[in-house]
Amino acid sequence: MRRPPMISLFTGAMGLDLGFERVGFELRLTLDINKFVCETIRANRPDIPIICNDIRRVSTDDILRKAGLGVGGPVVITGGPPCQAYSTAGKRRSVNDTRPSRGGDLVFEFLRVIREAKPQFFVFENVTGLLSAAIRHISFYERMRKKEHEIPPDARLGTAFEKILEEFISTGYRVKWSVLNAADYGVPQARKRLFIVGSRDGVDIPFPPPPTHGRPDSLDVIMGRKKPWLTLKDAIWDLRNRRDLEYLPFPSWGKYLKYVPPGGSWVDIPRELQREAMGGAFYSQGGRRGFYRRLSWDKPSPTLVTSPTMKATCLCHPDQDRPLSVEEYARIQCFPDDWKFVGTTQEKYKMIGEAVPPPLAFAVAKCIMKAVKEDPGNPYSDPHLKFNF
Structure with missing residues (x-):
């Protein structure tokens, strides 16, 4: 059976990709600007093509060509742009921060590739700080000195996420988003991350994935419906x-x-x-x-x-x-x-x-694969495939 092809942008250490490969996706291309990341990819997966460059300098045509795919060919494109501009640690400059090391604008580069490559699905991952980021950064002390009505509209908390979500919806994809805790999916770490997923043809993605683990004292764990968090x-x-x-x-x-x-x-x-x-x-x-x-x-x-x-x-x-x-x-x-x-x-x-833990990626990838396999119009569908979520 053919494996659905995927493209990985802002690949990093390949944590997200390991989860998607485990479900059955075929990784056709990786892209990252960091030379150490590119060497890490080569050391572990020498057979997978790499574009080691700033995505701002790479055309979508080049991405598709190196992946051996045409427009509409990728079943899924994944990516988690660098998060420093949205991180709650340190100063945040949000979407206006175009410095290469900060990457506030890279979400729009991801969107550019989605619009032009037209994958069936996309998966976007980032820090939860994006939810409270503002389009325009003002200092904490300036924010505290002002009353709510005195803060400029584009400097209000959450406006960056509103803008980004609007941009995702404007692609025409059916969009869902959720914050997932890695500990709920078998990772020995309390790590919350924002995921946005999209379906080009309106196929419903069964997202978010149901947690498999929980607090040791929770009723679901006591009753045996979930496993306890790993320590x-x-x-x-x-x-x-x-x-x-x-x-x-x-x-x-x-x-x-x-x-x-x-x-x-x-x-x-x-x-x-x-x-x-x-x-x-x-x-x-x-x-x-x-x-x-x-x-x-x-x-x-x-x-x-x-x-x-x-x-x-x-x-x-x-x-x-x-x-x-x-x-x-x-x-x-x-x-x-x-x-x-x-x-x-x-x-x-x-x-x-900075990586996505592979078990968390696996949980998200199962949602995408389920949408692929249960869609009668999808060339990679398989109505006989059963999933045990």
């Missing part, structure tokens, strides 16, 4: 005694972590040392939950960040005074143990931390 211990316990793990050591401030118990943070540091340990952040209001954070064995990991050695986004091992290693990052994101990551240690952290 950090489930993911990395067997790595705890390895001496060859790859990681960047904490800077000098790491000395304070000896005071922090598993599941704790900066508030567990002795009071007389907190001001010294926190520096200027000691006087800030809110947003300090991640400072000096030590993980707990018996809970899912918090969302992996692109750098676990920063004071404000610390991800310290439960028992050892070190950050999570690259290998532990990969386990928590559910990459295969033999998956290769190319680049510096920091590049590997970033690559893995």
